[in-house]
Amino acid sequence: MEQPGLNGRHRDQNGEISRKHGNTLVRTLRKIYGSSFAEGADPDEQLSDVLAEMDEPSLSKLVHDHEQGHLDQKVADA
Template structure:
């Protein structure tokens, strides 16, 4: 069984914490980060598209820069 990591995410056998996949929908992320996450963007937009448009390297970087 995988051990729980930061923010309730699971660790794999090597101890790595899973990252969000690029095909995660903005609508799904709004359930975690609130309705104001990626405001003005469609809920069926993919995370990888949001990151490309905002020139962010990761969800973590996007949150630091755009989600206050």
């Protein structure tokens, strides 16, 4: 089922992101995407814990980098 704001991408992709990067801390992702990433989430929470409640701009950035194959490297570099 498609969600508005995800440019035709499916939320089903979140499961794959969670499996691969679920233990990544919000703090690490904020180093990559800025302080407003996953707004309202504690920096010590894992991505798998906040993924379902993430705001659309944060989710869209994450899904985009995942689809492009850049997320692994960005997390490793952070």
